[in-house]
Amino acid sequence: xxxxxxxxxxxxxxxxxxxxxxxxxxxxxxxxxxxxxxxxxxxxxxxxxxxxxxxxxxxxxxxxxxxxxxxxxxxxxxxxxxxxxxxxxxxxxxxxxxxxxxxxxxxxxxxxxxxxxxxxxxxxxxxxxxxxxxxxxxxxx
Numbered sequence: 001x002x003x004x005x006x007x008x009x010x011x012x013x014x015x016x017x018x019x020x021x022x023x024x025x026x027x028x029x030x031x032x033x034x035x036x037x038x039x040x041x042x043x044x045x046x047x048x049x050x051x052x053x054x055x056x057x058x059x060x061x062x063x064x065x066x067x068x069x070x071x072x073x074x075x076x077x078x079x080x081x082x083x084x085x086x087x088x089x090x091x092x093x094x095x096x097x098x099x100x101x102x103x104x105x106x107x108x109x110x111x112x113x114x115x116x117x118x119x120x121x122x123x124x125x126x127x128x129x130x131x132x133x134x135x136x137x138x139x140x141x
Contacts, residue, residue, distance in 0.1 A: 003056035004123040005064075005071050007039045013074045038063045065096075072097065079120045087113045099126070100136065 014035060018028040044051055044058040057064040072094070080092060091102035101113065110128050117126040129137055 003053060003059075005057050005068055006055055006123060007042070007057065010067055010071050011035055011039075014070060017070070017074070035067075039067070068097070075120055075124065083113070083116055087116060089113070 011032065015028065015032065018031065038061075039057070042053045042056075042058050042061070044053070044060065057067055076092075076094065083089060084092065087103060088108045089101050089103045091100075093100040103113070110130060114126060114128045118124070
């Protein structure tokens with residue numbers, strides 16, 4: 001997930017959020033400077049070798065979770081209303097990158113939902129699990 005979040009695209013999202021929320025003139029500048037510093041220090045260690053993500057975010061970096069959250073909330077806000085209406089989704093719950101959708105399978109096809117979700121963004125890929133014996137295998141694989 002983290003390596004799929006494009007740093008430059010997310011900076012644009014963050015800029016738009018700040019414009020739309022009428023922050024004072026200094027706050028956007030300070031937050032974007034913070035963002036640049038953090039995303040340029042984007043390294044991790046693999047097999048005792050230091051690697052640098054050129055486009056995505058480093059796993060384990062405390063700020064990566066916040067940046068991913070901004071990205072996912074934006075993607076959800078832009079596309080969820082359409083998805084809910086088109087696919088008759090009655091409830092949507094998200095925890096980090098896990099999503100639970102509640103819908104009536106008599107009126108909705110999980111394959112159509114999955115197809116619709118997988119065109120939200122080229123860097124996001126969704127998979128589906130359905131309930132089995134009235135339970136979900138959610139986050140405890």
